[in-house]
Amino acid sequence: MNADFRERQQALTIRKLAVRYSNSSQWVLQDFDLAVRSGEFVVIIGPSGCGKSTLLRLIAGFTQLQQGEIVIGKRVAATAGGVCIPPEERDVGFVFQSYALWPHMTVKANITFPLEQKRFTALQREQRVDEAIMKFGLQEHQHRYPAELSGGQRQRVALARALVGQPALLLMDEPLSSLDVALRKRIQDELLIMHKEWQPAVLYVTHDQDEAVKLADRLIVLNEGKIQQAGTPYDIFHSPNNSFVANFFGEVNELVGSVVENQGNGLSCIRIGDHIFILARTQSSLTSGERVRVFIRPSWVDIQEREDMSNARITDSRFMGAYTDYSLEWQGIPLRVSTQNTISKRVGDSIFLKVKDAWSIKTSE
Amino acid sequence: MKRIASWCLFILPILFIIYPLWNLLTVSLGVSTMQQGISLTAYGQLLQDPQLPTVIQNTLYIAVVSTIASLFMGAMAAILTEKTDIPGRQGWRLVFILPVLLPSYVISIAWQHWAGPVGLVNGWLQHLLGRTIWNFAGIHEIVIVMAISHMPIAYLLVRSAINAIPGHLEDAARIAGARPVIVFTSVVLPLTVPALANAALLCFASALDNFGIPAFIGIPSGITVLSTLIYQKVIGLGNGQFEQAAALAVVTGLLSMIPVYFQGKIFHGPKYSREEGNREKRIYLMGKWKWLLVLLIGIWQGVTVIGPCIAMLLLSLAPAYGVPLTLSNLTFAHYISLWTDTPVVAAGLKNSLLLALISTVVVLLFAWPLARRIVLAPSSLITFLDGIAAVPYCLPGMVVGLAVLLTWIHPIPGTSFSLYGGMTILLLAYIPRFYTFGIRTWTTAWARFSLHMEEAGHVAGAGPMTVTRRITLPMFREEALGGGTLIFLLAFTELTLSSLLAGSQFSTIGVIVFSMETAGRALESAALGTVLTLLTLGLSAGVCKYLLDEKNSEEKETKI
Numbered sequence: 001m002n003a004d005f006r007e008r009q010q011a012l013t014i015r016k017l018a019v020r021y022s023n024s025s026q027w028v029l030q031d032f033d034l035a036v037r038s039g040e041f042v043v044i045i046g047p048s049g050c051g052k053s054t055l056l057r058l059i060a061g062f063t064q065l066q067q068g069e070i071v072i073g074k075r076v077a078a079t080a081g082g083v084c085i086p087p088e089e090r091d092v093g094f095v096f097q098s099y100a101l102w103p104h105m106t107v108k109a110n111i112t113f114p115l116e117q118k119r120f121t122a123l124q125r126e127q128r129v130d131e132a133i134m135k136f137g138l139q140e141h142q143h144r145y146p147a148e149l150s151g152g153q154r155q156r157v158a159l160a161r162a163l164v165g166q167p168a169l170l171l172m173d174e175p176l177s178s179l180d181v182a183l184r185k186r187i188q189d190e191l192l193i194m195h196k197e198w199q200p201a202v203l204y205v206t207h208d209q210d211e212a213v214k215l216a217d218r219l220i221v222l223n224e225g226k227i228q229q230a231g232t233p234y235d236i237f238h239s240p241n242n243s244f245v246a247n248f249f250g251e252v253n254e255l256v257g258s259v260v261e262n263q264g265n266g267l268s269c270i271r272i273g274d275h276i277f278i279l280a281r282t283q284s285s286l287t288s289g290e291r292v293r294v295f296i297r298p299s300w301v302d303i304q305e306r307e308d309m310s311n312a313r314i315t316d317s318r319f320m321g322a323y324t325d326y327s328l329e330w331q332g333i334p335l336r337v338s339t340q341n342t343i344s345k346r347v348g349d350s351i352f353l354k355v356k357d358a359w360s361i362k363t364s365e
Numbered sequence: 366m367k368r369i370a371s372w373c374l375f376i377l378p379i380l381f382i383i384y385p386l387w388n389l390l391t392v393s394l395g396v397s398t399m400q401q402g403i404s405l406t407a408y409g410q411l412l413q414d415p416q417l418p419t420v421i422q423n424t425l426y427i428a429v430v431s432t433i434a435s436l437f438m439g440a441m442a443a444i445l446t447e448k449t450d451i452p453g454r455q456g457w458r459l460v461f462i463l464p465v466l467l468p469s470y471v472i473s474i475a476w477q478h479w480a481g482p483v484g485l486v487n488g489w490l491q492h493l494l495g496r497t498i499w500n501f502a503g504i505h506e507i508v509i510v511m512a513i514s515h516m517p518i519a520y521l522l523v524r525s526a527i528n529a530i531p532g533h534l535e536d537a538a539r540i541a542g543a544r545p546v547i548v549f550t551s552v553v554l555p556l557t558v559p560a561l562a563n564a565a566l567l568c569f570a571s572a573l574d575n576f577g578i579p580a581f582i583g584i585p586s587g588i589t590v591l592s593t594l595i596y597q598k599v600i601g602l603g604n605g606q607f608e609q610a611a612a613l614a615v616v617t618g619l620l621s622m623i624p625v626y627f628q629g630k631i632f633h634g635p636k637y638s639r640e641e642g643n644r645e646k647r648i649y650l651m652g653k654w655k656w657l658l659v660l661l662i663g664i665w666q667g668v669t670v671i672g673p674c675i676a677m678l679l680l681s682l683a684p685a686y687g688v689p690l691t692l693s694n695l696t697f698a699h700y701i702s703l704w705t706d707t708p709v710v711a712a713g714l715k716n717s718l719l720l721a722l723i724s725t726v727v728v729l730l731f732a733w734p735l736a737r738r739i740v741l742a743p744s745s746l747i748t749f750l751d752g753i754a755a756v757p758y759c760l761p762g763m764v765v766g767l768a769v770l771l772t773w774i775h776p777i778p779g780t781s782f783s784l785y786g787g788m789t790i791l792l793l794a795y796i797p798r799f800y801t802f803g804i805r806t807w808t809t810a811w812a813r814f815s816l817h818m819e820e821a822g823h824v825a826g827a828g829p830m831t832v833t834r835r836i837t838l839p840m841f842r843e844e845a846l847g848g849g850t851l852i853f854l855l856a857f858t859e860l861t862l863s864s865l866l867a868g869s870q871f872s873t874i875g876v877i878v879f880s881m882e883t884a885g886r887a888l889e890s891a892a893l894g895t896v897l898t899l900l901t902l903g904l905s906a907g908v909c910k911y912l913l914d915e916k917n918s919e920e921k922e923t924k925i
Contacts, residue, residue, distance in 0.1 A: 060540055087539040094540040100533035103637070104555045113551070117542030165542065 010071070011169045011201030012036040012059065017068035019051075019058060028054045029225045032068070038168065041195055041202045045212040045248070046222035052205040055222075056171045059203070060094050061087035073168050088117065093162030093170040093200065097177055099154045101146035107157050108133065108142040114165040128164060135197065136160040151179050155187055163198050170200040176211065188214055209249050213237070221245050237297075239281065239359050246295045253296040253335050257360070259286050270294060270360055275331050280358035292360040298325065298338040300357040305343060310350035317347060328353060374734055375746075378753045382797045386618075386756070389768035393611035407608035411616070414609075416589065424590040427508050427579075428572035434512035435568045438665075439519025440561060445662060447527045448553065450648050451655045459909050460666050465517035466905040467898060468858035469510070470577035470878060474894045475673035476510045477582065478680045478887075483687075485676040503586045510578050513669045515571050519564040521912060526560030527553065528646060531637050535647045545649055566624040573621045574761040576861040577875075581882055591617045592763040592861070599767060599865055611771065614764040625759045674898060681892035699892040710877055710893065717874040720788065721857035724795040725849050731796070732803025739804065740811040754804055757797040762861030769794040770865050786868025794862045799852045806848025810841040847911025854904055858897060 017032040028051045036042050044052045057063040059070060061077065061084070069079040072092060077085045101110055111132055115125045133142050136156045146154055155175065162170055176184045188211060195202060206212050212219055213233040221228040221236060221244075229241040240246035243254055257272040259282070268282040270292060280294055303312075303326065312335070316327035326337045330353060337353065345351050395404040411417060442461045446454045464472060480486045530553060538548040576592045583593055595617065598610035651658060681699055683690045703710045735754070738747045757765045773784045773793060784790040814837070822832040838845075860875030867876045874897065881890040 060536070062536055062539075086544075087536070088542045088544055090540075091542075092540065094537065096533045096537060098531060098533050100531065100537035102534055102537070102552055104558075113538070113543070114541035117547070161537075161541065 009038040009073075010035055011038045011040070011073060012203065013071040014059075015069050015071075017058070017065055017070065019054060019063065019065045019067075027225055029058075032225070032227065034220070034227075036169070036201045036203055038201050039199045041204065041215060041217045042220060043204045043206060043212045043216035043218075044220045044222055045206055045209060046228075047248070048207060050222045051225045052207075052222050053173055056094070056173050056203065056205055059090075059169075060092060060171055061085060061090050091165070091167050091169075093165065093167040095158050095162045095170070095172040095175040097174045099146075099158040099175075101154055101157055101161075103146055106143050106145055107138055107149070110146070110157055111138075111161050111164050114161060118165065132160045132164045135194070152183050152187060155179065156190070159191070159194065163194070163200065166198070166200075168201060170202045172202060172204040174206055175204075177206070177208070184211070191215065213249075221248060223248075238357075240295060240361075242361070243293065243295075251298055251336060251338075253298070255294040255296065255333065256363070257292055257294050259288050259290045259292055259360075261288055262286050268292075268360065270358070273331060273333055276333070278355045278358055280360045282360045283362065286360070286362065291363045293363050294358055294360045296335070296355060296358045298336045300355065301335070301337040301339075302354045302356050303328075303337055303339055303341070303343065304352045304354070305345055306352040309352045312353045313350050314345055314347050370734060374738075374750065377731070378750055378797075381793060382753055382757055382800075385765075385768040385772040386760075388772045389611050389614055389618075389764070392608060392771050393615045395608055407612035408616075410609055411612050416594070420589050420591060420594050423504065423588055424573065424592075427504065427511060427590060428569050431508045431511035431515065431572050432565055432568040434508070435515040436519045436561060436565055438512065438516045439521075439564060440523045440557070442516070442520045442662075443523035443527055443557075445658060447524055447646070448549070448649055449651050449655065449658065451651060451658050451662070453659065457662060457666075458913055460670065461520050462517045462909060462912055463902075463905075464514050464670055465521075465912075466854060466901055466908060467514075468577060468860065468875065468901070469514045469575055470581050470860055470875065470882075471677075471858075471894045471897050471901075472514050472673065473510050473578050473581035474878075474882065474890055475677040475898075476506065476513070478891060479673035479676035480509075481506065485672075485679070503583075504588050506586075507578055507582050507588065507590075510582065511572055511575060514575075514578065515568045518567050518571060519561075522560045522564040522567070523557055524913075526557045529637060530556050530646070532645050532647045549649065563628060566628045570621055570624045570759065573617070574763075574861075576761075576763055576864065580860075580864070580879065584883070591620075592761055595763045595767060596864060599770070607771070610767060614767045618760050618764045621759065621761050621764075674895075677891050677898070678895050681888060681895045683888065686887055699888045700896070703889060703892055703896070707889070709872060710874075713872045713874045713877040716788070716871055717857050717859075720791055720795060720859075720873065721853045723792060724799060724856040725853045727792070727796050728799050728803035728852055729806065729845065729849055732800060732807055736804050736807030736811060739808055741816070751804065754797075755801045758799070758801045762798070763865070765798055766794060766862040766865040769797075769862070785866075786870055788871055790866050791863060791871070791873070794866055795856050795859065798862060799855060802848060802852050802855070806844055806852075807841070809848075810844035813844075814840060844911070847908055850904055850908045851911065854901060854908065857904075858901065 012035065014032060014034040017034075018027055018030045020027045032055070034042075044055065046052050054063060058065055058078070059072070064084065065078055065080060067080045070077045072090055075085070076083050077090055102113070105113065108129065112125065112129050115128060120128070133139055136159065138153070138156060138160065141149060141153060141157075146157065149157065158175065162172075176187055179187060192215065204215060216233055218230065219233050219236050220230045223244055229236055229245045236245060237249050240249065240252075246252045246254065255272050257270045260269040260271050260277065262268045262282065262284075264284075266281055266284065267279050268286055269277055270280050270282075271277050272294060278294075282292070286292065312328040312330040314326055315329050315334070318325045320338070323338045323340045324343070326339070326343075328335045328337055328351070335353075343351070393407050395406055442457075445451060446458050446461065451457075476484075478484050534552050534556075535548050538552045539545070543551065573591065576596065579588065579590045579593045580596070582588075583590060589597070591613070595610050595613050598606045598613065679690050680686075682695050682697070684694050684696050684698070688694065732754075735747070735750060738744075739751055769790065770785070773790050776783045784793070818836055818840070819832050822836045823829075827835065858875055859873060860879060863873040863876050864879060867873050874893075878890055878893050878897070881893065
C-alpha cells in the first residue's frame with residue numbers, strides 16, 4: 001500500500017472518552033483524547049490500575065463507554081448511549097496478555113479461525129494462512145496444539161492470529177509480560193520486524209518503560225485515567241511534563257529553583273538553593289523570578305576528580321556493573337549521579353560536579 | 366510409631382478391600398470353605414439362567430438411556446446457570462444439585478406418587494379428561510427417575526468445565542470476528558467435551574451401581590436389573606445361590622470396570638495457564654428470551670423434583686390411600702405412628718445416625734495420612750493405594766456388599782461369634798466404600814494449601830502436632846465440613862450395602878423404608894420419605910456450597 005496514503009489516514013480516533021465501572025462512581029478514564037495514524041506504533045504506558053487495559057477493551061468493544069466516541073478507521077465504532085458495533089465487526093486484532101490461544105485447536109486452526117469468520121474462498125484462506133505461518137516461522141509447529149509450544153512460539157501464534165485478517169488496527173495488552181527477560185528482548189525485535197512487514201497501526205499497552213521506549217513511535221503516559229504526556233520516547237525522557245512522568249521514566253533528581261534569566265533560546269539560568277546557578281532547558285514562557293521545578297537525571301551530571309576545585313562531597317557509592325551510582329551532597333543539596341568513569345575518590349571525599357543538562361518546568365501552584 | 370502407621374496404611378486396604386473382593390472371586394469359583402478345586406459351575410448355571418439375558422438387556426438399556434438423558438439435562442442446566450443471564454441463577458444452581466443429595470429411593474417414592482400409574486398427575490389428568498392417558502410404569506419410570514437422580518453428576522462436571530474456561534478465549538474469538546453463537550459453538554462447547562465424556566462414564570457407572578430405583582420401582586413391576594438380581598439371589602438363599610450370586614457379582618463388577626478403565630485412559634480435560642487477574646467469566650445475554658427460559662426451567666424443575674416432593678408430602682398427610690386430601694381431613698397421624706406404632710423407625714434412625722457419624726469420622730481420620738502422602742510424597746505405592754481405595758466406590762454397591770457379606774458372615778474361627786447382623790459388619794462395608802471420598806476431601810484441600818504455610822510454622826518453632834492442629838486443620842475446616850457432610854449424608858441414607866448386611870436387630874433407615882414399601886405401607890413410607898427429605902435438605906446446606914466450589918469461583922461476570 002502507498003505509504004503517503006496510509007500516512008494521511010487515521011486508524012483510530014478517540015474523542016472525549018469517559019468510562020467507569022457499573023458499580024463504581026469513580027471514572028476509570030476521563031476526558032480522554034487519542035489519535036493513532038495508520039501504520040503508527042503507539043505505546044501506552046502507566047502503572048497498574050491506570051486504565052490502560054480498560055482502554056483496549058473499550059476499543060475492542062468488550063466494555064461500554066459512558067461518554068465520548070470511538071472511531072475506528074472511518075467508522076464510528078461506539079458513542080455514548082448510541083452506536084455500539086460488536087467486537088466481531090470492528091475489524092481489529094487483539095493480542096492478549098495470556099495469548100488466549102484456543103487449546104482445542106492446532107496452531108493452524110487457531111490462525112485460520114479469523115478468516116473463517118469472513119468471506120473468503122477456501123483457496124484464499126489457505127494462501128493467507130500459509131503466508132502467515134511462513135512469516136512467523138511456524139511451519140514446523142502448525143499441526144501442534146498450543147500446550148505443546150514454548151512461550152515464545154505461543155506469542156508468535158497469538159500475533160499471527162491477530163494479524164492474519166490484516167486488521168488496520170492491532171491492540172496489544174501487555175503481550176510480553178509473561179516471558180522471561182532474554183526472550184522478551186528477542187520477541188521485541190521480532191515484533192518490530194513484523195510491524196515493518198504488515199504495517200498495522202498498533203496500540204500497545206505495557207508497564208515496562210524499557211519496552212515502551214524501544215517499541216514506540218509515539219509514547220503516551222497514562223496515570224489515573226488521564227494522559228500525562230504524549231510524544232516521542234526522547235521527548236518524554238528529556239522533557240517530562242510533570243514529576244509523575246519524570247519519575248516514571250527512570251531515576252531523577254527533582255529540585256526546586258527560580259528563574260534568574262530566560263535566555264530566549266530555550267535555555268534559562270536557574271538558581272537552586274542560595275548558591276547554585278545552572279543552565280537548564282525550559283519551556284519558553286518562563287519569566288525571571290518564576291518558581292520552577294528542575295529535573296536532573298543522574299546521567300546528566302558529570303563528575304570529575306580535580307585537585308584545584310571541588311563543589312560536592314561523596315556520601316555513598318554503589319557499583320552497578322556498567323556504571324556506578326553516587327550519592328553526593330552538592331552545597332547542601334542531596335544529588336544522585338551515575339557515571340561510567342572510574343573514580344578513585346571514596347565516601348567522604350570531595351569532588352567536582354558539573355551539570356551537563358537539566359529540564360525545568362513551572363511549579364504547579 | 367511412625368512405622369506402625371505406615372504399615373497400617375498398607376495392610377488395612379488389603380484386609381478390608383482386597384481380601385473381601387478376593388473372597389468373592391473364590392466363592393464364585395467354588396473354592397469357598399472346603400478344599401476343592403476351581404470350578405466354573407456357578408458361571409455355567411448362570412449362563413443357563415433364562416432370566417439373565419433380559420436382566421442384562423434391562424440393565425444396559427436403563428444405563429444407556431438414563432445416561433443420555435442425564436447428560437442432556439445436566440449440560441443444559443450447566444449452560445443455563447453458568448453462561449446465560451437468566452435471573453435467579455444462584456437459586457437454580459441449588460435446585461439443580463438437589464437430586465444428588467436426596468437418596469434415590471426417596472426420589473422413587475416421590476416420583477411414583479407424582480407420575481406413577483396412580484399418581485397425582487394421573488389423578489388430575491383423569492379428572493380433567495376422564496381417562497388415563499399417562500402410563501409411565503416399569504422400565505420407563507426407572508429410566509426417568511434414574512436420569513433425574515444422576516443429572517447433578519453431569520451438571521456439576523460440565524459446570525466446572527465451563528467455569529474453568531478463561532474469558533480471554535471467548536474474547537479472542539469475538540475479536541477474530543465470530544458472533545456470540547459461533548463463539549459458543551466453536552470455543553465453549555468443544556472445551557466442555559472432555560467433561561461431557563467423563564460425565565457420561567460416571568452416569569453410566571452410577572446407573573449400574575444404583576439399587577434403590579430398580580428395587581423400589583422395578584421389583585414391584587417385575588423388572589429386574591443386575592443389582593436387584595444379585596439381591597434376590599442372596600435373599601432367596603436357595604441351593605448354590607451364594608455361588609451364583611457371587612458369580613453374578615463378579616460379572617457385574619467386571620462390567621462396571623469398563624467405564625472406569627476408559628475414564629483413566631482417554632479423557633483429559635484441557636489445562637489452562639493460570640493467568641493473573643481476569644478470571645471473570647463471560648455470560649451470554651438472552652434478552653427477552655431469558656424470561657421464557659426461566660419459565661421453562663421452572664416447569665422442568667417443577668415436573669422433575671419439586672412436584673414429586675409435593676406429591677409425597679401431600680400423600681403423607683392424607684388420611685388413607687386414595688382419599689383426596691382436603692384441608693379438613695389433613696392429618697399428621699402417619700408421622701406420629703412412625704414413632705409410636707413402629708418403634709423400629711426410631712431405632713433405625715438412631716442406627717443410621719450412629720453409623721453415618723462413625724463412618725464419617727473414621728473415613729476422614731484414616732484418609733488423612735494417605736491423602737497427605739498422595740499430595741506431598743507421591744510414589745507408585747501411594748498411587749496404587751489411592752487406586753485401591755477407589756475400588757469399593759467404583760464397583761457397584763451390591764458387589765461390594767456381597768463381598769463383605771461373604772467374608773464376615775462366618776463366625777470368627779474358634780468362636781461362635783459372627784459379625785453378621787450387628788453394626789460392625791455395616792461399618793466394615795461403609796468405611797471402605799466411602800474411603801475414597803475422604804481422600805478426595807483432603808487432597809482437594811491440600812492442593813489449595815501451600816506447604817510453605819506449614820514450613821513457616823515449623824520455622825517458627827512449632828512441632829508437627831502443633832502445626833497440624835493450629836495451622837493446617839483450621840485452614841481445612843471448610844473442606845472437611847463439606848466433604849464430611851457429604852460422606853455423612855451418603856452413609857445416613859445408604860440402602861444398597863445395608864439391604865444385604867443389616868440384620869433384623871440392627872436395621873438402617875434405608876432398609877426400613879424399603880421394607881415399608883414392599884409391605885405396601887405407602888402412606889407411612891411417604892411420611893418417612895418426607896422426613897428424610899427434610900433432614901437431607903437441612904444437612905445439605907453445607908454440602909451445596911462445597912459441591913458448587915464457591916470458594917474458587919468468584920462471581921465476576923462480563924456480558925458478551
